[in-house]
Amino acid sequence: MSPVFGDIKANVKRTVELIDKTDADLLVLPELFNTGYQFVDKQELVELAEEIPNGYTCKELYQVAQKKDCFIVAGLAEKDGDNFYNSAVLIGPQGFVGLYRKAHLFYEEKLIFTPGDLPFPVFDIGKAKIGLMVCFDWVFPEVSRILALKGAQIICQPANLVLPFCQRTMVSRSIENRCFSITCNRVGSEKRKEEALKFTGMSQVASPKGEILLQLEEAGEYSKAVTIDPTLAGDKYITKHNHVLADRRTDLFEELLR
Numbered sequence: 001m002s003p004v005f006g007d008i009k010a011n012v013k014r015t016v017e018l019i020d021k022t023d024a025d026l027l028v029l030p031e032l033f034n035t036g037y038q039f040v041d042k043q044e045l046v047e048l049a050e051e052i053p054n055g056y057t058c059k060e061l062y063q064v065a066q067k068k069d070c071f072i073v074a075g076l077a078e079k080d081g082d083n084f085y086n087s088a089v090l091i092g093p094q095g096f097v098g099l100y101r102k103a104h105l106f107y108e109e110k111l112i113f114t115p116g117d118l119p120f121p122v123f124d125i126g127k128a129k130i131g132l133m134v135c136f137d138w139v140f141p142e143v144s145r146i147l148a149l150k151g152a153q154i155i156c157q158p159a160n161l162v163l164p165f166c167q168r169t170m171v172s173r174s175i176e177n178r179c180f181s182i183t184c185n186r187v188g189s190e191k192r193k194e195e196a197l198k199f200t201g202m203s204q205v206a207s208p209k210g211e212i213l214l215q216l217e218e219a220g221e222y223s224k225a226v227t228i229d230p231t232l233a234g235d236k237y238i239t240k241h242n243h244v245l246a247d248r249r250t251d252l253f254e255e256l257l258r
């Protein structure tokens with residue numbers, strides 16, 4: 001998607017139309033897909049953020065998830081009382097499944113959003129176990145590792161990437177955790193402040209063996225689907241003698257907790 005900043009109704013409408021045309025059990029949308037990214041100040045965020053799951057966008061996503069019998073991961077600006085989070089929701093045919101609030105805020109997000117206060121979540125949707133992270137969480141390999149330790153078979157990452165590194169990094173996250181990863185990155189650009197932002201697109205699906213199973217273009221609003229077997233993420237052996245989770249030398253990892 002290339003959201004038009006602030007036009008929630010139009011952004012959600014185009015997205016719902018795209019979902020309607022796509023046959024898939026699981027769809028991942030970009031970070032902040034309904035609002036756009038570059039808030040000029042906190043007041044804009046206050047005006048555009050929605051309650052989860054009772055806001056307009058979640059209700060619309062629920063309707064299309066019900067109609068299409070699919071699960072949807074979407075990035076949204078969340079309002080919770082006086083706090084405003086850069087969140088991801090998982091919504092399915094029966095309604096709201098779960099929520100994650102971006103823990104590692106990128107750049108000027110730090111000026112307006114509240115850092116996430118929820119654990120890195122994994123949800124069992126029947127056909128797969130889904131872990132959620134948001135965009136800049138990719139810089140912190142601990143996030144994918146924790147999701148893998150909690151049993152995620154597919155890591156879903158709504159993104160609004162402006163740096164060029166994440167897509168190739170998520171291939172490594174997939175290999176070292178033997179998980180699938182889906183990075184859905186927006187396209188287009190925004191210049192609502194001095195600094196213009198160009199989003200890098202190139203959404204992708206990576207396999208536990210580091211194969212890029214699907215890669216989208218740098219531009220254009222569209223969806224693509226690929227068929228995977230999530231149970232392949234259950235095999236954590238990278239060689240017959242090396243289990244990527246059980247072989248961790250946590251006795252030597254003390255610094256990670258500082």
Ligand code: ACM
Nearest residue numbers: 106135136160161
């Ligand atoms: C990002 O976290 N939106 C780069």
